Amino acid sequence: MDFSSLSIVALTVSLIGAATPILLAAIGELVVEKSGVLNLGVEGMMIIGAIAGFAISVETGSVWFGMLAAMAAGAVLALIFGFLTQILLSNQVATGLALTLFGLGLAALLGQNYTGMKPPSSPRLDIPVLTDLPVVGPLLFGYDFMIYFSLFTVFAVWYFLNRTRAGLVLRAVGENHDAAHSLGYNVVAIRMAAIAFGGALAGLGGAYLSLIRVPQWTEGMTAGAGWIALAIVVFASWKPGRVILGAYLFGGVTILQLNLQALGIDVSPAFLSMTPYLVTIIVLVIMSADRRRASLNAPASLGRIFHASH
Numbered sequence: 001m002d003f004s005s006l007s008i009v010a011l012t013v014s015l016i017g018a019a020t021p022i023l024l025a026a027i028g029e030l031v032v033e034k035s036g037v038l039n040l041g042v043e044g045m046m047i048i049g050a051i052a053g054f055a056i057s058v059e060t061g062s063v064w065f066g067m068l069a070a071m072a073a074g075a076v077l078a079l080i081f082g083f084l085t086q087i088l089l090s091n092q093v094a095t096g097l098a099l100t101l102f103g104l105g106l107a108a109l110l111g112q113n114y115t116g117m118k119p120p121s122s123p124r125l126d127i128p129v130l131t132d133l134p135v136v137g138p139l140l141f142g143y144d145f146m147i148y149f150s151l152f153t154v155f156a157v158w159y160f161l162n163r164t165r166a167g168l169v170l171r172a173v174g175e176n177h178d179a180a181h182s183l184g185y186n187v188v189a190i191r192m193a194a195i196a197f198g199g200a201l202a203g204l205g206g207a208y209l210s211l212i213r214v215p216q217w218t219e220g221m222t223a224g225a226g227w228i229a230l231a232i233v234v235f236a237s238w239k240p241g242r243v244i245l246g247a248y249l250f251g252g253v254t255i256l257q258l259n260l261q262a263l264g265i266d267v268s269p270a271f272l273s274m275t276p277y278l279v280t281i282i283v284l285v286i287m288s289a290d291r292r293r294a295s296l297n298a299p300a301s302l303g304r305i306f307h308a309s310h
Contacts, residue, residue, distance in 0.1 A: 009138055011255060016147055017213060019251025021046070021205035023150045025229035026236070026243050027157050028201025033233055034161060035194035036174035036301035040096030041081055042202050043226025044103020045074040049203025050210040051107040054217045057119045066119065067146075067207050074203020075196045077103060082195040086188045089305050104220065114217045122146075122212050146208050151244070153201070158240040170194060174299035177306045187306050202226065224277060231280045237297040253279050 025042050032039050052073035057066030081099050084090045124144045161167040170190055173180045177187045209225070210217050228250050236242035257275045 013138055013142065014255045015248060015252045016143065017251075018254045019247040020147050020150050021208045021213060022225050022229050022232065022250060023244065023247035024146075024153065024205035024208065025202040025226060026232040026247055027150075027154050027240060028198035028205075029229055030233050030236070030238060030240060030243060031157060031161075031170070032194050032198035033238060033302055034174045034299055035170050035191045036177055036299050036304065036306075037082075037085065037191050037195060038092045038096065038303040039078065039081055039099075039195060039198060040093060040230065041077070041099025041103065041226075042198075042229050043222055043224070044100035045077050045199050045202035046103075046206035046209070046222045046226045046229075047107040047220070048077050048103045049074040049206030050221060051111045051114070051206075051217060052203065053207025054117075054119055054210040055110065055114055057211055058114060058117055061120050063120050063122045063211055066211055067204060070203040070207030071200040072203070074199040074201070074206070076199070078195045078199020078202070079192065081199075082192045086191055086195075086306070089307075092303050092305075100226070108219045111217050111219060115219070117217065119211050119215050122215075144212050146204075146212060154240050154244055161240065171299070174301055177301045177304070181306070181308060187308070191306075202229070205229070228276065228280050231283065235283050238299065239297075250276055250279065 025046055029039065029042055049070035053066040053070030055066075056069035057063050060066070077099065081095055084095050085092045122144050125141055125148065127141050159167075161171060169180070169185055172183075173185065173187050173190050180190075181187050205225070206222060209221055214221065229247075232243055232246035232250065235246040253276045
């Protein structure tokens, strides 16, 4: 094995690309959970976003329309979850799991005619001189627009949750929905808005996979990315800034296992492929070991059904 063929700069660029769809889905789910709702349907929303974005981009010739369609598809699927859990008061865990299964099945059906097609190319940031700088150029200026948007979204979510009145209200709903309701806030409406936002970002993350990261449509192409996004929210202790660290950590593990396979390392490819998910399980076990710390960071009303009292 010749490790000298590995480029740190190229690995870093690949790592950031691999982490972006997970980062988008995770920051959306963080907002949902901050409102007190546990949506386990992230995987389903991502795969629906992947096929919706891919199909619309191929049909219209525009990546931008594809991205918007992916966000709309993810939000619609999320709102179905919201209607079932917030209006009909169904169990959030069971409904989220059903949403994932539904999304995977529907995406497989819708994507039958798009297998093997290529989507339109997506624009990249290309600043003369700066992009050509050694090391700094590819690390800072050589990415597609979605990577910069994902980082901006994390900052925007942090600012919203910590520096705005609306963010404070959303966090109050997540901490104690009964108290928020008694103060006159519409708990269901606030949670539905958060659920739609989380679904839109999950759909966008899925579209990033099919339009930019791969780019092609393959059945089941999210391959557990939604579950990793859910784990990252817990890993990040429901703090937006830490979501970046978590997403890039898991993105790094994914890229590393791909490069180790390319180097021909004498380990079963099946074992290397399961490494990102193994790391996810280990991190969750470590995080859940300290239950007191986890309970302090998690929104107090997370997963609890809200019964409006009059």
